[in-house]
Amino acid sequence: MTARSALRRYLLVCFLSWLPTGLMMTTMVLLMTERGLSLAEIGAAFTVFAVVTVSLELPTGGLADVVGRRVVLAVSAGFSVVSLTLMAVSTTFWMFVLTGVLKGVARALSSGPATAWYVDTLHDLEGRDADLRPGLSRGGAMESAALCLGVLAGGFVPLVVPPAVLLPLAAPPLLGAAAAAVLLAVVLLALPEPSHRRASLGETLRAVPATVLSSLRLATRHAVLRRLMVYAVVTGVALTAVELLTPGRLARLAGTAELGGTAYALVAALGFAGSSVGNAVAPGAARLAGGPVRGAALGVVLGALSLGALAATAEAGGPAALAAAGAAYVGMYVGLAVTSMLCLEMTHRAVTAAERTTVASTSSLALQAGGAMSNVGLGVLATAAGTGVAWVLVAVLMAASALLFARMPALRPGGVAAAEPEHAASA
Incomplete structure (x- = not known):
């Protein structure tokens, strides 16, 4: 396998x-309502999904670090x-x-x-000094593009499904199941496991808790990772702020809940498109800013300014206010994507293969x-x-989090934090 073929397979899996x-x-939500669930029951089902996901983040990350990435992705x-x-x-x-339970496990x-x-795989092919940024950037862009296209397709497919054949609202999850089946085939056929020591069942059961504890210690004691985990918490707050409050705001601007739902679907698609753009331009932003740390700080500033713009137009009305919102x-998602991709690069440079997935799960847990x-x-x-x-x-809060990137310790190849700080980020 070459680095180029590894990248193609990674991008396909991301999508x-x-x-x-x-x-x-x-x-x-509409499907659950159509099947007779109340809003309270829908909320309870969502809570089950969230609890299962959070509970299994670290154990499944440790499992992937012990038994291998391919097996866990296939499951x-x-x-x-x-x-x-x-x-x-x-x-x-x-x-x-x-x-909800099964989705949480997945x-x-x-x-x-x-x-x-x-x-x-890239480290196996090119060594620890391999440039991770271009591939990670394109992977993030593919994930956002998949969400954007999926949201649009899921919103319009029910309009063309004959009710006599299938409940129209049930068509999108069935298409999602088909896409997941394709993913399963790709993982099994096209993702050879990178160099990894195979463990017995007993070794695996003993190694997973040890890997989780070791990764938690690393995430909380490592100078760079500790700051990145704090930023992940702030990102979770920011995403909640827009995802929780934007639908109601758009409904008020559009005039009715139905039109507000349509407006939110379109805005969400634009947000995912903005996230794709942010991932794509992140390497360029890092080069222009003078390094990944400064580039990440600039993305934070853009996100904070965009949230400020949402606040400034919160009481405005009319088409202009809808366009501004x-x-x-979109601007917020571009900024967060730039920072997220560069933080991902810094995270993977700070760890070894032994705890790579578990530390990534720790970051996801912090965001949630x-x-x-x-x-x-x-x-x-x-x-x-x-x-x-x-x-x-x-x-x-988002603007203040840019200070986390000020005087960030530099990472030497191999993931060791250097003694001297990198250039201070502008905040």
Whole structure:
């Protein structure tokens, strides 16, 4: 295998991993409502998914570091096929709860192994000094492109499905299951495992907890990783702020809930497109800024300014306000994607293959923790003081997080933090 063929396979896996999520996203709540679930029951099913995902993030990351990336990715794809097929035919609350459990297992298993496979493979081919940034950038762009296309397709496919053949709202998750089946075939046929010592069952059971504990210690004690984990928490707060408060804001601008839902689907697609652009331009941003740390800080600043723009237009009305809100939403996703990709590069340079996936799962857990902590608080604040106040608070928090990149310790090849700091980031 060459570096170019490894990149092609990685990009295909990135696209197929997130296409099912995009396909089911637009109609998921509507399908559950159509099948008779109340909003409280829908919220409970979502909570089950979140709890399962968070609970399994670190154990599944450790599993991937011990038994290999390919096996875990294949099992994740299999769980996705089953969960999305079950979603399409579910008719009761408990069937949707089971769907949430299976989706949570699939999400936790898929958190990190594909990127770890690519980094390990590139290190095998080109050594520890291999340039990770171009491949990781294009991988992030493919994930965002898959979400963008999936959201659009999932929103329009039900319009062309004959009700006599299939409940139209059930078509998107079935398409997602088909995409997950293709992913399973690609993983099994096209992803040879990078160099990795095979362990016995007993060794595996002993090694997973040890790997998780070792990775947690590394993430909390390593000077660079500790800052990146704090930034991941802030990112979770920012994403919650826009995903929780934007639909209602757009509904008020559009005039009705139905038009607001359509507007949000289009804005969400534009946001994912912006994320794809941000991932694609991240290497250039790092070069122009003078390094990944400065480039990451610039992405944070763009995200904070975009949140500030959302706050500034929170009370405005009319088409101009709708366009401004959409532009700010896209700008925020561009900024967050730039920073996310460069943080991903720094993370993989700070770790070895032994804990690569587990540390990535720790970062994902930190992001979800930020969202969980802010979910209720931001809703209460927006209800009491207004959406604009909530967005202002998050914009200030995001701007302050740029200081995490000031005087960031540099990483020498091999992942060891150097004694001398890199150039201070502008905040």
